[in-house]
Amino acid sequence: MxxxxxxxxxxxxxxxxxxxxxxxxxxxxxxxxxxxxxxxxxxxxxxxxxxxxxxxxxxxxxxxxxxxxxxxxxxxxxxxxxxxxxxxxxxxxxxxxxxxxxxxxxxxxxxxxxxxxxxxALTTGGAIRSRLVPLPMRNAIRPADVNGDGLILRMRLRCEDGDQRPDRQDPRLMVPREPHDDDGPFYRVFTEGIIEEWDGGEPREASYHKDxxxxxxxxxxxxxxxxxxxxxxxxxxxxxxxxxxxxxxxxxxxxxxxxxxxxxxxxxxxxxxxxxxxxxxxxxxxxxxxxxxxxxxxxxxxxxxxxxxxxxxxxxxxxxxxxxxxxxxxxxxxxxxxxLYQSAGITTDQYFASKSDEERREFDRAILRWHDAHPEAGAFVDWLPFEHPQLGRVEIGGLRMSAFANPxxxxxxxxxxxxxxxxxxxxGRYPHLRIVGVRVDAVGGDIFRIRATVMNTGGFPTYIAETGRDVRANRSPVARLELGDGMEMLSREAGVELGHLGARSGKRDLEWFVKGRGTARLVASSVKAGTAAVEIPVGG
CATH class of the missing domain: 3.40.630.10 (Zn peptidases)
Structure with missing residues (x-):
């Protein structure tokens, strides 16, 4: 190798x-x-x-x-x-x-x-589930790298009626405005982009995320x-x-x-x-x-x-x-x-056990602390002022979502x-067919009895899950005895449907009577358990 x-x-x-x-x-x-x-x-x-x-x-x-x-x-x-x-x-x-x-x-x-x-996701750092589909509407924000840094992050617009504000413990984090909070500063936060068909009204997030x-x-x-x-x-x-x-x-x-x-x-x-x-x-x-x-x-x-x-x-x-x-x-x-939560020390159990927005906000602060310790990872981009061609002065920055979504x-x-x-x-538990116990007995003259057992030695049945029993593609394993020249089948058909075989030792005993001498070949096959074959000398 x-x-x-x-x-x-x-x-x-x-x-x-x-x-x-x-x-x-x-x-x-x-x-x-x-x-x-x-x-x-x-x-x-x-x-x-x-x-x-x-x-x-x-x-x-x-x-x-x-x-x-x-x-x-x-x-x-x-x-x-x-x-x-x-x-x-x-x-x-x-x-x-x-x-x-x-x-x-x-x-x-x-x-x-x-x-x-x-x-x-890799090239822009922007938010996307599987595929972004633009929704037709006025004042629609279309994601775009408006400040030329190669990324599509978030942009925040300072305004008195903003519904978000900087976190009091770490102002890089944007959090919902609290009831009766008049101190500010307050912001509207949008995806970085250009507003399509803008009439001066409120910009609207207008992308549908296919999952x-x-x-x-x-x-x-x-x-x-x-x-x-x-x-x-x-x-x-x-x-x-x-x-x-x-x-x-x-x-x-x-x-x-x-x-x-x-x-x-x-x-x-x-x-x-x-x-x-x-x-x-x-x-x-x-x-x-x-x-x-x-x-x-x-x-x-x-x-x-x-x-x-x-x-x-x-x-x-x-x-x-x-x-x-x-x-x-x-x-x-x-x-x-x-x-990134796990890289910042937040376990899955801790996250799932959290009961409040404030607990989960602390997890976000942990990510920012992790970023401060590992700035080379570029998980967070500082908010920087930019003159937006439509909205005027905004600040662009925030988490790179491709960093946040991964360890x-x-x-x-x-x-x-x-x-x-x-x-x-x-x-390693794959179902696996084997042919064992092959035996040829002379009955009289040129007539012979051939016996063999087909078994599944794998860790799964040949149908795998119980739901697989009724799946049309999960056909029953089959076995076929192929006779050499001059040999003749006397008993059952050469091909036999075995029925599904259980895990580890599920088996089916087979028997044929044939006339003539030569070499027979027994082949057993299953859609999910592979194929097994053995050459059988008869009357040699």
């Missing part, structure tokens, strides 16, 4: 740099990694996928496969870096365990589902019921490309998405209570999730419980975890890699290493 690449994992990648990194990985080990595009973004960027497996050990589409994706939300750039870390480990690792895994499992890695949004993690096909709801949902399920071409790839690759048995938020390991459900899940599936999700806790140090939570403690359970319609669990019939996870990138190598351990644990 060639020497490992000198890729950086304490770093956020631009599109061109990501493209080169994936090509380098594919060039480094062509028998392990191949880069290809599964689609294009609206702005023409490729949706790169790196397929990692041992290509000398059979067709990857006939192996169980594990899907990894990152950077679905534009600002969550750490997801790309974490996915690259996993890819690098898979491509360059050389342990016997990894060699065996790659011989029998394929990994489909999409480091950046949202290249357009990520490029906007790609509300656009998956499961439990989708329209925009007026679920903010960010998009026009219809899979209306966004990036997600549609992933869904079409998954539909064409029913061998996917596991999946994980990288996000950034207060760090956590997330599992389904996203829209209902735990007691509405199948009991076996819930037990497996919890058991696997605890492995994730051990590997990452992040607490396991259901998506519905990823919230403030005093808040109501989430109901996130059109969510990835529900889609993968309900539509693909597999066990998906998401890992929230953390954000300190210097922490990413350690975080990604823990995530990789969990992915290897999850992927």
């Amino acid at each position: 060639p020497a490992p690449l000198d890729l950086r994992f304490d770093h956020f990648y631009g599109y061109q740099e990501l493209t080169r990194a994936l090509e380098q990985l594919a060039t480094l080990a062509p028998d392990r990694a191949r880069r290809h595009s599964i689609g294009r973004s609206p702005e023409g960027r490729e949706l790169w996928m790196l397929m990692v497996t041992d290509f000398t050990q059979g067709d990857p589409e006939r192996k169980p496969a594990y899907l990894i994706h990152g950077n679905l939300h534009a600002q969550e750039l750490s997801g790309t870096t974490a996915a690259l870390f996993v890819a690098h480990h898979l491509v360059t690792g050389d342990t016997p365990e990894l060699r065996r895994l790659l011989g029998e499992v394929a990994f489909y890695i999409v480091p950046r589902i949202n290249p357009d949004g990520a490029e906007y 790609f993690n509300r656009n998956w096909g499961a439990n989708w709801r329209p925009e007026h019921q679920q903010y960010g949902a998009g026009d219809f399920p899979f209306s966004e071409p990036e997600l549609r490309a992933v869904a079409e790839f998954a539909a064409a690759h029913p061998n996917i048995f596991g999946a994980l998405g990288f996000h950034t938020g207060c760090n956590a390991v997330l599992r389904p459900p996203a829209t209902r209570a735990d007691d509405e899940l199948n009991a076996r599936d819930l037990a497996v999700l919890r058991e696997l999730g605890r492995k994730g806790e051990d590997a990452t140090g992040f607490k396991l939570r259901a998506v519905t419980q990823y919230r403030l403690d005093e808040g109501r359970p989430n109901r996130l319609q059109g969510h990835f975890t529900d889609w993968a669990y309900e539509h693909l019939g597999i066990y998906p996870f998401e890992i929230e890699l953390g954000m 300190d990138p210097r922490e990413l190598p350690g975080i990604a290493a823990g995530c990789t351990r969990f992915i290897l644990e999850h992927a």
